[in-house]
Amino acid sequence: MQGTRKRPFLFCTNPAGFFFVISSSKQLISMKYKILMAGVAFLAITFTMNAQGIMGKLKQKAENAAENALEKKAKEKAGVSGGSNQSGSGSSGNSNSGSGNPANKGGGGLVTTPPDVKANLADAETAFKSNSYADARYAAQQAMLGVEMEIGNKVLKSLPETVSGLPYQKESDQVTSTGWGWAGLTIQREYLKEDKQLRTMIANNSAWMSAINMYLANGGYSQTTGGEQNWKQTKVKGHRAVIEYNESSGYKLSVPLGQTSLIVWEAVNFASEQEVMSAANAFDIDGLIKTLGEK
Amino acid sequence: MKKLIILITLVSTFTVQAQEFDKNLASARSAYAAGNLEDTRFSIQQMLNDIDIIVGKEIMKLLPAKMDAMTANTKEDNVTANTGIAGVMIHRTYGTGEKNALIDIMGNSPLVGSLNAILSLPLVGNSGDGTQKTVKVQGYKGILQKSVDTETNKANFTLQIPLSTTLLTFTVNDSSEADVLRMANTIPVPQIAKLVQ
Numbered sequence: 222m223q224g225t226r227k228r229p230f231l232f233c234t235n236p237a238g239f240f241f242v243i244s245s246s247k248q249l250i251s252m253k254y255k256i257l258m259a260g261v262a263f264l265a266i267t268f269t270m271n272a273q274g275i276m277g278k279l280k281q282k283a284e285n286a287a288e289n290a291l292e293k294k295a296k297e298k299a300g301v302s303g304g305s306n307q308s309g310s311g312s313s314g315n316s317n318s319g320s321g322n323p324a325n326k327g328g329g330g331l332v333t334t335p336p337d338v339k340a341n342l343a344d345a346e347t348a349f350k351s352n353s354y355a356d357a358r359y360a361a362q363q364a365m366l367g368v369e370m371e372i373g374n375k376v377l378k379s380l381p382e383t384v385s386g387l388p389y390q391k392e393s394d395q396v397t398s399t400g401w402g403w404a405g406l407t408i409q410r411e412y413l414k415e416d417k418q419l420r421t422m423i424a425n426n427s428a429w430m431s432a433i434n435m436y437l438a439n440g441g442y443s444q445t446t447g448g449e450q451n452w453k454q455t456k457v458k459g460h461r462a463v464i465e466y467n468e469s470s471g472y473k474l475s476v477p478l479g480q481t482s483l484i485v486w487e488a489v490n491f492a493s494e495q496e497v498m499s500a501a502n503a504f505d506i507d508g509l510i511k512t513l514g515e516k
Numbered sequence: 517m518k519k520l521i522i523l524i525t526l527v528s529t530f531t532v533q534a535q536e537f538d539k540n541l542a543s544a545r546s547a548y549a550a551g552n553l554e555d556t557r558f559s560i561q562q563m564l565n566d567i568d569i570i571v572g573k574e575i576m577k578l579l580p581a582k583m584d585a586m587t588a589n590t591k592e593d594n595v596t597a598n599t600g601i602a603g604v605m606i607h608r609t610y611g612t613g614e615k616n617a618l619i620d621i622m623g624n625s626p627l628v629g630s631l632n633a634i635l636s637l638p639l640v641g642n643s644g645d646g647t648q649k650t651v652k653v654q655g656y657k658g659i660l661q662k663s664v665d666t667e668t669n670k671a672n673f674t675l676q677i678p679l680s681t682t683l684l685t686f687t688v689n690d691s692s693e694a695d696v697l698r699m700a701n702t703i704p705v706p707q708i709a710k711l712v713q
Contacts (some may be wrong), residue, residue, distance in 0.1 A: 338548055338556070345563065346541055349534075354574070355713045358567045364544070365560045372553045514554025 335370035336363040361464060369398035369406045376408050376512055385500040387412035387419055405481075419500055420487040423478075447508050457501045464494060472497045476506065479515020537566040554684040568604035568623065570596035571711050575606055578707050579619060583688075583699045586611030604712075615690040617699065622683045623712060651697060652704045653677060658684075662693065675700055680681070 260432035348356035373396030382389050394413035405425055412419040452465040455474075462476040472488040474497055482505070488497045510516075544559035572595030581588050587610065594607040606621040651660045656675035665672065673696040675686040686703065688696045 260699055339545075342545055342548075342560075349537055349567070354567055354571045354711060357563065358571075360578060361560055361563045361567065365557065365564070368548070368557045368560065372557070375553065514557075 269494045289429045335369040338364050338367040338371075341367060366398050370396055372425070372513070373398065373406055373408045376425075376509065377410060379505065379512055380410050380421065380510055381503050384412045384419055384503045385496065387417060387500075415492050418487075419488040419491075420489075421504075422487075423482065423509070423513075424485075425478075425482040455498070457498065458506045462501075462504055464497065466494070474498075474501055476501070478506065478513060479509050482510075482513050482515050484509065533562050534570070535567075537563055537570070540566060564599045569595055571621065572604045572606045572621075573713055575621060575708055577607065578704045578711075579608055580702045581609040583617045583702065584695065586615065586617055597694065603656065614668075615688075617686070617688040618693075619710070620683075620685040620687075622685070651675070653697065653700045653703075656709070658700075659666065660693065660696070678707065679705070679709040680713050682709075686709065 226435040310442065339358045345357045345360035345364060348354070348360055377394050380389070390411045390413050393409070394406075395409040397407045398405075399410075408423040408425070410421045412421070451467065452463060455462050455464050457474070457476050460476050460478075462474060465475075467473070470487070470489070472486075472491055472494065474486045474488070476484050478484055486497070486501055488500060491497050491500070507510070540559045540562040544556050544563065547553075547555035547559060576593055576595060579588070589609045589612070592607070592609050594605075596605045596607075602621040604621075606619070608619045610617040610619075647663065648659060648661045651658050651676070656677050656679065658675050661674045661676075663672050663674075664670070668690075670690040671692065672689045673687070673691055673693065675688075675696060677684045679684075684703070684705065686696070686700050688699065
């Protein structure tokens with residue numbers, strides 16, 4: 222019995238049965254203290270981990286809530302009904318949404334007339350003379366927006382209405398401008414028949430376009446032999462170009478137009494490279510360069 | 517006498533820029549009337565440049581002539597307008613020794629978006645080691661960063677305040693946080709924000 226009292230703790234450190242025995246009471250107190258400290262440390266670590274877990278969960282919850290709110294907003298904007306809380310809003314003739322607010326039955330939409338260039342130039346002059354520089358800048362930007370929209374529409378008018386038997390989709394015509402001057406102008410037109418599609422994009426006057434053009438026009442794409450060649454340099458009506466092919470997205474043909482513009486065609490379900498080149502040849506590249514004021 | 521020369525220089529450059537604006541406005545009008553849209557656009561871009569330069573010079577006039585004992589190095593004042601990726605850039609320095617300060621104001625700064633994100637997240641904005649914290653200067657939120665030179669053990673501070681799409685950066689070398697914030701409060705931030713909006 223005495224022996225067992227003197228050996229209250231037995232630590233088995235391996236299956237072979239190696240024992241480490243503490244026999245003196247002084248050592249016993251020291252060991253108790255160590256165990257206590259280890260326990261405190263363990264609790265502290267557990268607490269920290271739990272706290273991190275709680276923080277993580279809180280963060281996750283906040284992210285989920287933000288995502289849900291954004292999704293809901295986007296759906297509302299797109300007019301898509303969905304989700305369990307919108308079950309009543311889809312029925313026809315019901316003018317109230319789930320929250321009791323009346324649903325919009327229609328309106329005239331927005332008037333999308335481009336800004337009046339002359340009026341905005343006059344506003345810029347007046348604001349500038351009265352030292353209202355923020356107003357002068359705003360009016361000049363609006364004038365810029367008006368001019369860019371006019372340029373875009375002029376370019377759209379100059380594009381062919383049918384390419385390789387594909388008619389253009391009037392509702393897909395798009396001119397985008399920020400009016401900031403440096404962000405440039407983008408013009409889009411789409412040609413479609415059944416599952417065959419040709420998307421045309423023209424980017425004009427972007428500050429970063431000159432770098433892209435230099436890259437494309439000077440053989441930035443290094444040619445390799447062997448393996449699968451899915452891009453190459455080519456020419457469209459005498460202008461340097463790069464054609465790419467991707468099994469899932471189809472053909473992509475890019476032609477730099479002067480210093481700061483670029484035209485890109487994306488051809489889906491075109492049978493061959495030759496067919497894409499023929500489609501591109503339907504466009505008046507020199508005319509586009511002239512209309513865009515490029516050199 | 518020196519102040520008079522500076523004033524005359526500022527007034528004359530302002531007049532030249534105003535004349536440029538009028539000239540570019542006239543060019544835009546005549547090009548538009550002639551149906552030359554590309555030239556119209558080019559002239560409007562020049563007008564925007566002119567406005568940026570004038571705004572930059574107006575801001576320069578608003579900046580304090582001294583930061584504590586550090587005098588503005590007006591000869592190094594610089595306003596650059598650039599209708600490219602960055603807008604107007606304004607640069608002023610103070611002091612000549614190791615203890616110096618500089619103000620940089622950059623229009624259309626690409627950093628503004630990420631700074632606003634940091635400012636909206638207090639947990640991210642304040643670092644545990646005290647090298648970064650969010651502060652308010654005349655009601656505008658900003659980020660104050662501290663770095664200590666390992667050789668000299670001197671503290672350098674950078675304060676960044678986003679104003680719409682413009683970024684105001686105030687750097688002070690060899691200083692303390694309290695001094696930096698006190699000096700920052702002498703910068704007329706609301707007037708600058710109004711001019712750059």
